[in-house]
Amino acid sequence: MTLISAYAVPHPPLAVPAVGRGAEKGIPETMAAYYRVGAEIVQAQPDTIVLVSPHTPALSGAFRLIDGHSEWMSLASFGARQPALAMDYDQELIDLISDKAQAAGIPTHISAENMDLDSRVDHGSFVPLYFIAQAEWAASAAEHQSPSVSDSIFADRPTSGVKQQPSADFREWQLTPRLVRLSFSGLSPQTHHNYGRAIRDAIAASGKRVVFIASGDLSHRLKADSPYGLAPRGEAFDRDLTAALGAGDFARLLFYDEDLLAEVAECGLRSFNILGGVLADTAFEAELLSYEGTYGVGYAIAAFRNPRPAGADDSAAAAATTDTAKTSESADATGQIRNENKVRSSNCGAADGCQPAPPGHSSGENIPWLSGDPYVALAKHTVESYIRNGRKPKLTPVELAALPREITAGKAGAFVTIHKHGQLRGCIGTIQPSYGTLAEEIIGNAVAAGTRDPRFRPISLEELPALEYSVDVLRPPEPITDPSELDIKRYGVIVSRGLRRGLLLPNLDGISSIEQQVDIARQKAGIDRSEPVQLERFEVVRHQNDK
Structure with a gap:
């Protein structure tokens, strides 16, 4: 199959230094893991990134896919107009995912996101994409060895087909891979899992090299002084969920009690249920890279590498796995x-x-x-x-x-x-x-x-x-x-x-x-x-x- 790797990631806006203004130093393990993930993805050179975010505008009765040819995105609503990201959508894969889902009886809705740049608040998409862009910029800066960009995070936005040249004058970046942005829905956990299977089938049919990212935070109620207060079972919930991610055990994520989920105020479980469907019937190496709850919200990063069809051999030799x-x-x-x-x-x-x-x-x-x-x-x-x-x-x-x-x-x-x-x-x-x-x-x-x-x-x-x-x-x-x-x-x-x-x-x-x-x-x-x-x-x- 053409799925290169998959990741579960959080989306704290403060992880972007222009927003965090030093607060990002309070989550060093998260930052280190995020930089690692960004570098891995850039090194893998995917054609497309498929990303599901809790903050992509959603529908209760269908899965929304964001339409359009291109996108600009920033964290202006968090006080940072820069860095800004430009990206091109993979319209072919968007349509293919929708077709595969509807063939499986799963409702989808393709529509554009009608908001101006300053109103975009999908930090669930921006934060993981920022670290990919940062890794691209770092690789480009190293290639050009330009001292003038040492204090800059992003380069100017190149025109299509032009080699990206770092510059200290702009803090914008055009992502190289194309993008598919997804929302989850108000449908059941099992339906989210089945939607992930449809996405998996679409990726396989596309023939493209794809990285899948499931964006989502864990409990928002880990500390009494957090914005949401303290949930007695928040810490235990995060322990259980991170253990499941570290084991690649997505089946257990389908059966959480609704009262528990309401109590702990999580926002990532449905993203992870979709991820479980994407990885269904595959062998892979799962690794929990980090977990922190410094600011009362659980941030976990997990990698799912070397996905391959069940029965494929790790070394392409004779032993089936x-x-x-x-x-x-x-x-x-x-x-x-x-x-x-x-x-x-x-x-x-x-x-x-x-x-x-x-x-x-x-x-x-x-x-x-x-x-x-x-x-x-x-x-x-x-x-x-x-x-x-x-x-x-x-x-x-x-x-x-x-x-x-x-x-x-x-x-x-x-x-x-x-x-x-x-x-x-x-x-x-x-x-x-x-x-x-x-x-x-x-x-x-x-x-x-x-x-x-x-x-x-x-x-x-x-x-x-x-x-x-x-x-x-x-x-x-x-x-x-x-x-x-x-x-x-x-x-x-x-x-x-x-x-x-x-x-x-x-x-x-x-x-x-x-x-x-x-x-x-x-x-x-x-x-x-x-x-x-x-x-x-x-x-x-x-x-x-x-x-």
């Missing part, structure tokens, strides 16, 4: 579930750290890292390889043949837990298998436990000798109707209410009763003891680290 669309989850020993970034694949292929094993090799005697329990050895080898080399280990055919067949051919959910001097240092796992083999499950979760557990900083090279590992291989969970069906030594527990979900592994030190086990799982999920819940139990096979 597919996005399983399962939720990868992390939990500490007391069971708080969090989504984690995963790249899913349908088999143990070279691109995923494995190579097919030939027959006739089964001994691990000549494999230095493969000693003791093979599950634990694989987890340890993975973390140490990743910390030392910055990449997952590439298992050779001999190494694969030396591992038990249930690791290289079986599938199961698994948790990798890391301790340092007896204290938890990281724990991430999956309840259901998210990879094609248990080997990949352990490799993926070991990397995540060592570098992406949101409660800890990434493991350093100096820490490696002090670490101890364990691997829990989960059997499929089964629903139960009463806590009496639990056994704290034998069964772990999953407690669920709507989107809130807490997990507790079995046979943990300090857990002495079923009631305590369930209560801790409730606490981790943020579920009050008075609320009804669904219970599931599961068994694990625990592989302890040799001491």
Whole structure:
């Protein structure tokens, strides 16, 4: 397909220095991530950017696409007439998106935006486009090495077909890619997702190189002194949503309670639902680049790179990969579930750290890292390889043949837990298998436990000798109707209410009763003891680290 990459981004006007006037320094992670995204997009050289914004004029019963040949845009309504952006619309793709949507029974409306420049307030579009323009200007300035533009952000507006020449006299920029601007609507979350699928089909049919951007802020009620006040569940909502974005788990975004959404005052969820449809049935690498709530509004930036049809190979070789669309989850020993970034694949292929094993090799005697329990050895080898080399280990055919067949051919959910001097240092796992083999499950979760557990900083090279590992291989969970069906030594527990979900592994030190086990799982999920819940139990096979 011709989708190059996709991004979820916020749209704080203060991120544009001419508006922020120093306030942008209060969101350094957001700014750094935004500059990175802008540079990535410019380097990818897309033909068209498709952008959905909460602040594009919308309709309640249809999805609006902004029409026209060209557009000028600034943040004049925020006190900054410059920088200003000029852009050309991709009329062909606009029409194609509308046609694909209507063929799927989704109503659309194509119309021009009838406002003068000073009245344009779609900062949801302007802010992400500004960082793309800034990256274009920086690349052009570097190419020309012109000292006269060192204090200027934008160059003069070139005529069509003329090479863009930086100038210190103007603060305007003509974007190179064409643009498609979309709104969301008052229709259901599932309809927004389906609209995203229609957009995906239109992009594929266009034959163009396209970047998709979903603009949206998270909760606007993170602090008592924010313009909207404090929402008790605002922070928890942002945690859940950023975890989903970081995992590329868009299915969970379709089922938020309307009362919760009204309470937290978000503005990006429908954009992200459309994004989920655009990425449906594809494999991709998801990464949460930043999250900040400095000013009482949640700003998250996530990248979704290398999108490819399910079944396509990462390296264009023989191993097929597919996005399983399962939720990868992390939990500490007391069971708080969090989504984690995963790249899913349908088999143990070279691109995923494995190579097919030939027959006739089964001994691990000549494999230095493969000693003791093979599950634990694989987890340890993975973390140490990743910390030392910055990449997952590439298992050779001999190494694969030396591992038990249930690791290289079986599938199961698994948790990798890391301790340092007896204290938890990281724990991430999956309840259901998210990879094609248990080997990949352990490799993926070991990397995540060592570098992406949101409660800890990434493991350093100096820490490696002090670490101890364990691997829990989960059997499929089964629903139960009463806590009496639990056994704290034998069964772990999953407690669920709507989107809130807490997990507790079995046979943990300090857990002495079923009631305590369930209560801790409730606490981790943020579920009050008075609320009804669904219970599931599961068994694990625990592989302890040799001491």
